Amino acid sequence: MASEPVNVNEFQELARQALPKMLRPRVLVDVSRIDMSTTILGYNISAPIMIAPTAMHQLAHPEGEVATARAAAACNTIMILSNMSTCTVEEVASSCNAVRFFQLYVLKRRDISAQIVHRVEKNGYKAIVLTVDTPRLGRREADIKNRMVAPQLRNFEGLLSTEVDTDKGSNLEALIKGIYDTSLSWEDIGWLKSITNLPILIKGVLTHENARKAVEVGVAGIVVSNHGARQLDYTPATISVLEEVVHAVGGRVPVLFDGGVRRGTDVFKALALGAQAVLVGRPVVYGLAANGERGVRRVIEMLKDEFELTMALSGCPSVKDITRSHVTTTEFDKPRSML
Numbered sequence: 001m002a003s004e005p006v007n008v009n010e011f012q013e014l015a016r017q018a019l020p021k022m023l024r025p026r027v028l029v030d031v032s033r034i035d036m037s038t039t040i041l042g043y044n045i046s047a048p049i050m051i052a053p054t055a056m057h058q059l060a061h062p063e064g065e066v067a068t069a070r071a072a073a074a075c076n077t078i079m080i081l082s083n084m085s086t087c088t089v090e091e092v093a094s095s096c097n098a099v100r101f102f103q104l105y106v107l108k109r110r111d112i113s114a115q116i117v118h119r120v121e122k123n124g125y126k127a128i129v130l131t132v133d134t135p136r137l138g139r140r141e142a143d144i145k146n147r148m149v150a151p152q153l154r155n156f157e158g159l160l161s162t163e164v165d166t167d168k169g170s171n172l173e174a175l176i177k178g179i180y181d182t183s184l185s186w187e188d189i190g191w192l193k194s195i196t197n198l199p200i201l202i203k204g205v206l207t208h209e210n211a212r213k214a215v216e217v218g219v220a221g222i223v224v225s226n227h228g229a230r231q232l233d234y235t236p237a238t239i240s241v242l243e244e245v246v247h248a249v250g251g252r253v254p255v256l257f258d259g260g261v262r263r264g265t266d267v268f269k270a271l272a273l274g275a276q277a278v279l280v281g282r283p284v285v286y287g288l289a290a291n292g293e294r295g296v297r298r299v300i301e302m303l304k305d306e307f308e309l310t311m312a313l314s315g316c317p318s319v320k321d322i323t324r325s326h327v328t329t330t331e332f333d334k335p336r337s338m339l
């Protein structure tokens with residue numbers, strides 16, 4: 001038996017040995033050409049790495065979502081514009097030729113949500129991503145401490161006041177409480193379908209029960225997401241429930257994945273467990289804050305470069321070659337993944 005560790009660094013090494021090595025590469029495969037491209041809802045993109053909806057990009061950079069959209073176009077990927085963007089649906093649409101999806105929060109004022117959906121359609125967005133894990137805002141303690149005040153949300157200009165006074169430190173919670181429709185339920189997917197012909201994906205599914213229900217009500221896709229762990233404490237890591245959802249969906253609609261994608265190997269693992277593509281949230285905002293459009297481009301390019309190398313070293317020349325047998329599952333994950 002190995003000797004007892006005598007310092008913390010030695011524990012690090014023991015931990016490394018104890019943890020599973022996730023990837024199972026294959027060798028002697030022709031990887032002289034790697035094709036990362038894939039198709040999402042019929043749209044061809046250069047790699048299965050998309051831009052997650054994140055609110056208020058002008059807090060990170062003065063050009064806001066316009067810069068992010070231009071980076072998406074340059075990288076030939078899909079950007080999902082947040083309903084709570086600082087640039088308008090129209091400004092983003094006219095700034096670039098990226099394929100754009102639109103993320104929707106349904107408001108108490110359904111007439112205003114319907115108007116926004118019509119503007120989205122008119123401006124060439126290709127799908128609606130309905131976020132369903134945010135009937136109320138999770139408790140954002142950093143926002144409270146920082147006395148966070150939302151900037152103007154210009155999609156609502158002339159439609160709805162987004163100014164809220166609060167003495168609690170942050171106005172976000174009160175603002176959301178005032179405007180989001182907390183009564184939203186499965187029946188309302190029918191309402192959304194009745195006001196748009198765009199495909200509807202739902203974002204925020206973490207269980208096989210909800211995944212089956214989503215397919216039943218006729219969504220065009222599912223995003224496995226815990227909202228970047230910003231909503232409910234103790235929700236599972238999304239990677240640990242991805243396979244449960246994929247099994248329940250059974251290939252009937254595409255399953256997208258987000259949460260903690262920081263490396264090309266993370267993209268590879270998500271695809272091996274059945275996702276069609278990943279969405280990236282915070283890293284895009286970091287790139288935007290650091291260097292505007294160029295920063296976002298670099299973030300996406302880095303992830304693509306790492307993913308391409310991972311594919312080559314795993315013996316997968318194209319994304320369809322990435323299979324379940326390219327990753328191992330830990331004992332902890334096994335019971336869930338069998339569902």
Ligand SMILES: Cc1cc2nc3c(=O)[nH]c(=O)nc-3n(C[C@H](O)[C@H](O)[C@H](O)COP(=O)(O)O)c2cc1C
Binds near residue numbers: 227228229258261
């Ligand atoms: C600053 C910030 C703002 C976000 N805003 C939205 C939003 O407006 N709509 C939405 O559906 N999700 C929003 N999200 C969640 C992301 O879409 C995504 O689920 C999450 O960030 C993915 O995890 P990652 O940041 O680890 O990549 C936001 C996340 C962050 C960090």
Ligand SMILES: CCCCCCC(=O)C(=O)O
Binds near residue numbers: 150
């Ligand atoms: C008042 C704008 C805040 C909207 C919340 C956006 C969001 O989903 C997030 O996670 O932050």
